[in-house]
Amino acid sequence: MTTGIARLHASPALAGPGRLGLVTNHTGVLPDLRPAAPALLEAGARLVALFGPEHGLHGTAQAGESEAARADPATGLPVYDTYRCGGERLDELLLDSGVDALVYDLQDIGARFYTYVWTMFDLMVSAARTGVRFVVADRPNPLGGLVSEGPLLDPAWASFVGRAAVPVRHGLTCGELARYLNASVVPRVAGSAADLKVIEVAGWQRAMDAEATDLPWVAPSPNMPTPATAAVYPGTCLFEGTNLSEGRGTTQPFEIVGAPYVDARFAPSLAELGLPGVHFRDLRFVPTFHKHAGRLLRGVQVHVTDREVFAPVRTAVAMLSTLRRLYPDDFGWCAADGGEGSDRRPFIDLLWGSDRLRRAVDAGDDPLPLCDPPAPPRRWAGDDVLLYP
CATH class of the missing domain: 3.90.1150.140 (Aspartate Aminotransferase, domain 1)
Incomplete structure (x- = not known):
């Protein structure tokens, strides 16, 4: 099994030309557990900035919090905190970073209220508005991809634990969800779809949950240990x-x-x-x-x-x-x-x-x-x- 970020590491040209920003945290690792950011730099990727979600770049913050670091000690790259950042403020953050494309690599859980996918959505909206390309380095859904549960979200109850009409347990990978949101929701919010590319996982079967893959489990947040x-x-x-x-x-x-x-x-x-x-x-x-x-x-x-x-x-x-x-x-x-x-x-x-x-x-x-x-x-x-x- 080869994750999207591992495929990008093997061929940095998959992200396209220009300066790259990596949306990541401690789950953004290669299958051998090397952190993706320094590995991409060593592979020749033109990585210029990192973007962290809820829990922070290193995953040390509890729910509802993020980290205050402004630079990554491992790479020296600037770190932009996206948590509780949206709308024009997020647009300004993207423009200030100077990136031509964002690469998204976070391990999702497969539940609508897990906030990493809404960080992805908010950044896709800003990318569409600012002309930044958006690349999803996909990962398997740890719950598998055959079952969904629960109703679609009613837009009247949209929030950061659910921006769009997705079931509670959605059964999609981040890349599949990105395609869905970019086709159905992002244009309504941003005025146009994002320039989206998905680097798919090679070797994943929809019946596979996390333990059926050969990938190591990295706790996506402090209260998701196993x-x-x-x-x-x-x-x-x-x-x-x-x-x-x-x-x-x-x-x-x-x-x-x-x-x-x-x-x-x-x-x-x-x-x-x-x-x-x-x-x-x-x-x-x-x-x-x-x-x-x-x-x-x-x-x-x-x-x-x-x-x-x-x-x-x-x-x-x-x-x-x-x-x-x-x-x-x-x-x-x-x-x-x-x-x-x-x-x-x-x-x-x-x-x-x-x-x-x-x-x-x-x-x-x-x-x-x-x-x-x-x-x-x-x-x-x-x-x-x-x-x-």
């Missing part, structure tokens, strides 16, 4: 919109959830649902930071027993509905934590892409039909672009 975390994340990330801990501040983020009010009823109630490919273990834990830091919590660990049938989004939605039924006076939602501008809407609405899930759970309705994905993406205009209908 492929097992990624497998549950499209569902349990929804707990960020609740008053339960989603396991941040522990060694098993997103695999465990809990709250001070959860008791011995939760795990057996979930077991009674007979959800496929998953078991729930009753546990207690104390987060060291984030929600309920320092408090003893009770909850469950999500043990995936069969990834082929496990549906993370449906599983998490069933968990939310069970919590509302068992603990109606304690379970609750929370506002966006550090949302854009003055955005204090319920964070669950931004994560889900509408208010339908929150309203269904609060009303005691069955929310599981909301998890059904849209029709599978179709080929667009005979080109290699996947579009949701």
